[in-house]
Amino acid sequence: MNKPDFSRLLEENARRFRTTVGMCVPGSHAVFRGEDLHASLRGEDWVALYVYGITGRKLSTAQVRMIHAIWVCTSYPDGRLWNNRVGLLAAGARSTASLGISAALAVSEATAYGGGAGLRAIDFLQRCRARIEQEGATVADVVATELAQQRRIYGYGRPINSTDERIPWVMELARELGLDGGAFVRLAFEVEKVLVHVNPALKMNYAALHAALIADMGLSAREYQLLRIPTFLAGMPPCFVEGAQQPAGAMFPTPCNAINYHGRPGRRWLREDGDAAKEK
Amino acid sequence: MSDIDPSLQIHTDIWMEEAEPGDRFRTRAAFCRGYDVFGELVGRARWVEMLLLQFRDDLPAKPELDMLEALAVAIANPGPRDASVHAAMCAGVGGSTAAAALMAALAVGAGAAGGAREVFDAMVAWERCGPDFETWDPHPRAAQAQDIWPQRERAAGFDAHGLLGALPVRQLLQTLAHIAASPRVTWLEKHQAALEQRIGAPLALAGVAAAVFTDLGLGAAEGEMLYLLLRLPGAAAHALEQQTHGYRKFPFPPVELEEQT
Numbered sequence: 001m002n003k004p005d006f007s008r009l010l011e012e013n014a015r016r017f018r019t020t021v022g023m024c025v026p027g028s029h030a031v032f033r034g035e036d037l038h039a040s041l042r043g044e045d046w047v048a049l050y051v052y053g054i055t056g057r058k059l060s061t062a063q064v065r066m067i068h069a070i071w072v073c074t075s076y077p078d079g080r081l082w083n084n085r086v087g088l089l090a091a092g093a094r095s096t097a098s099l100g101i102s103a104a105l106a107v108s109e110a111t112a113y114g115g116g117a118g119l120r121a122i123d124f125l126q127r128c129r130a131r132i133e134q135e136g137a138t139v140a141d142v143v144a145t146e147l148a149q150q151r152r153i154y155g156y157g158r159p160i161n162s163t164d165e166r167i168p169w170v171m172e173l174a175r176e177l178g179l180d181g182g183a184f185v186r187l188a189f190e191v192e193k194v195l196v197h198v199n200p201a202l203k204m205n206y207a208a209l210h211a212a213l214i215a216d217m218g219l220s221a222r223e224y225q226l227l228r229i230p231t232f233l234a235g236m237p238p239c240f241v242e243g244a245q246q247p248a249g250a251m252f253p254t255p256c257n258a259i260n261y262h263g264r265p266g267r268r269w270l271r272e273d274g275d276a277a278k279e280k
Numbered sequence: 281m282s283d284i285d286p287s288l289q290i291h292t293d294i295w296m297e298e299a300e301p302g303d304r305f306r307t308r309a310a311f312c313r314g315y316d317v318f319g320e321l322v323g324r325a326r327w328v329e330m331l332l333l334q335f336r337d338d339l340p341a342k343p344e345l346d347m348l349e350a351l352a353v354a355i356a357n358p359g360p361r362d363a364s365v366h367a368a369m370c371a372g373v374g375g376s377t378a379a380a381a382l383m384a385a386l387a388v389g390a391g392a393a394g395g396a397r398e399v400f401d402a403m404v405a406w407e408r409c410g411p412d413f414e415t416w417d418p419h420p421r422a423a424q425a426q427d428i429w430p431q432r433e434r435a436a437g438f439d440a441h442g443l444l445g446a447l448p449v450r451q452l453l454q455t456l457a458h459i460a461a462s463p464r465v466t467w468l469e470k471h472q473a474a475l476e477q478r479i480g481a482p483l484a485l486a487g488v489a490a491a492v493f494t495d496l497g498l499g500a501a502e503g504e505m506l507y508l509l510l511r512l513p514g515a516a517a518h519a520l521e522q523q524t525h526g527y528r529k530f531p532f533p534p535v536e537l538e539e540q541t
Contacts, residue, residue, distance in 0.1 A: 006441045017533045020540045034540050056540065099379050106387075109428060116428050123426035150425060221426050256299035256307060258284055263293035264314035264337050269324055271339070 021053070047071075054226045055219060062177040063217050067227075069173045070210050073166045075234035079242065083108040085252065087236045091243025092251030101236050108232050113207070118228050121155030122211035123221045125184050128191065139187070143194045155208025156192065162201040167209055174213065182216030185209070294334060313337050328352065331509075335502050344496055347460035351492050354452050355485060355507070357514025364389030365515045372519030373530040385515035386508055392429050394439070394486055396507040402437030402490035403500035411467040418479045435479045437487025444482045445473060452488055462495035 001009070012018070022037075024030040030037040032049075033056055041049060048064045051057070059067075079088040083104045090100025109115030124146060131137040146153050158164055174180040188208045195202035210231070214224050243251050294313060300306040310317040313333050321330060328349045332339055339345065358365050367388040371381035389395045409415040420432045434440045450472070456462075457469035468475070468483070468491050476482050486507070493503035522530055 003441050015533070016536055018536045018538060020538050023535050023537050031537060095379070096377060099377060099383070102383070106383075119426055119428055127425075225428065253305060254290060255284070255304035256297040257304055258289050259295065259297055260286075260289040260291045261293070261296035261311075262291065263296070266311060266316070267314040269315050269320040271325065271329065 050230075051219075051227060054223050057218070059217060062179060066174060066177055066179050066213060066217075070170055070213065071231050071234065073169050074206060074210075074231060076232070077235045077238035079239040079251075081235075082110070083114065083232060084236055084239045088239040088243040088251050091240045092246060092249060094244075094248050097237070097240050097244075100240055101233070104236050105229060105233065108229075114232065115225060115228060117154045117207045118211055118231075119221055119225045121207040122215050122224045124153055124155065125187055125191075125208070125212055125215055126221060129183065129187055132187075139190045140194050143191060143198075147198070153191070153195065153202075155188070155211060156195050156204055157199075157202045158205045162203045164203065164205045164209075166206050167204065170206075170209060170213075179213060179216065182213070184212040184215035188212035293337075331506070332496070335498060335506075340496060343460040344462060347456050347462060347465070347492060348496060350455055350459055351452075351489060352510045354448075355489065355511050357517070358389075358511055359514065360518050362389075362394075362514075363391075364395065364511065365518050368515035368519040369522040369530065372522040373525070373527050375523060378516070378519075381519035382512055382516060385512060385519075389508060389511055389515070392432060392436075394484065396504045397429055398436050398484070398486040399490045399493070399507040400500045400504040401432060402487050403494055403498075403503045405436050406464060406490055406494045407500070411464070411471075416475065416478055418481075434481060437484055437490050438476070438479050438481040439484040440481050442482040442484065444476050446482050449483050449485060449488060452485065453483075456488070456492060460495070462492075464491040464495050 021033055022031045029039070032041055033052060035041055041052075044052070045064050045068075047067050048059060051059050051064070051067070077084070079085055086107050087100040087104040090103065091097070111117065128139065128142045128146075131142050132139065143153065171180060174185070179185075188204060188211075191208070192202075192204040210228065211224065214227060219227060296311045297307045298309040298311075300308045309319060312321065312330070313336075315321050315325075315333070325333075326345065326349070328345050329339055332345070332348065360366065360369065364385045367384035368381040371377075371384045376384075390397060392398050392401065405416070409417075416435065418435050420435060423431070439446075453465065453469045453472060456465045465488075468488065472483055489507055490503060493506060498506070
């Protein structure tokens, strides 16, 4: 946008708020993407409404059930997990539940797992399919290029145990719902076949399957980034509840001798004259 | 060295604590980079010294510390028109928690358009380009793989729609260059107009901050963190002020609901 157009936009937006997605009229009604929220949408499944809010499209009942199951199957109330631990520590420090859990959700947008890994997984699958369709590349070609350029492919490989226990359960339901044969799900398994040949530990993990199932529902990578925000949410409140039941300050206590310090040895502070600090 | 299970240890070059005799969960003395925090640093060290000690073993000379302090003064309050402060005020006016106000300011102030991610990207540009006009790219290329941050629309550290040679940026650069004469800040101060001409956009405060942090020897991730931290005081104060004023004095604009296309 050029500068005059941007200046005009600022002047217009400074006077009023213009929107297409909705608004509330206190005492009367609320509009959600053009529909009366109460009259038309009050019976909607919450996840269906959530997806509708992101995309403006309504998913089928089977697709909504699939998303529920994907999220249910990864709702782990394990307070050791880094994101859940934030909620637990908040409870132990007697913070509020909302602060603890919203911070835990923000932490879930990580590179190694969660939001960052999920976005990269769907992005890879969509780029992979585009190259196959537009350039006639093979899956092996795309995998080789990706490994050469990015060094790893998000959605494949997992620390501790490379077998992802969630995948068979979700695929069982996907078969029941007729959602197991989409182009991206098939592609995700084809990529796995190529990768395990390179390294047997590079089996598909949940990020790739989650991304593939959602890509088959027609969501873009940016829509998926929004969609997957609550993925781990249901596992967090149990951690918070348990932390709140413990005495304050008792969660994950770290004794002084658990700090393994390998920095500079003890030294005197000699900077009052503004000179650089010197070790004594 | 710690004598407990290695899987339960925190490894750090920054901090060490000595326990009270008989209670390993109570601190008798804390050391930051080897300095006794309560025994020596408190009352002697400047705030900016303690701040930089968190990131570095050794501190720069006084002019560089003065430069950081001057930058901290410049960005302590982005003002109530700034989106991050606006977000904090939204928390304040509704009576949200103090942490929620700062989380709101951090979330918005983290952004790649004028926020801490802009500083990160600009510091990466400094590392790549340095003082060489030809290498400064007005139009960042699209990355091959998607990132959680939206694709950058313009060169980092520049304001796409601002005025060339904006007075606050000019004043800040002149002051910083006078204080420390550090390499990038000095180069920017001398070549601001020519660089703005090449990029086709004015230098922003985030771009100046990126130059300062790079001259202090910080990495892009460290600069991003510092920019987030140093802009919080104003957000805190404005949030509390709006809480006192109440919602009737806080903007709630008229709305125009348009048809979806």
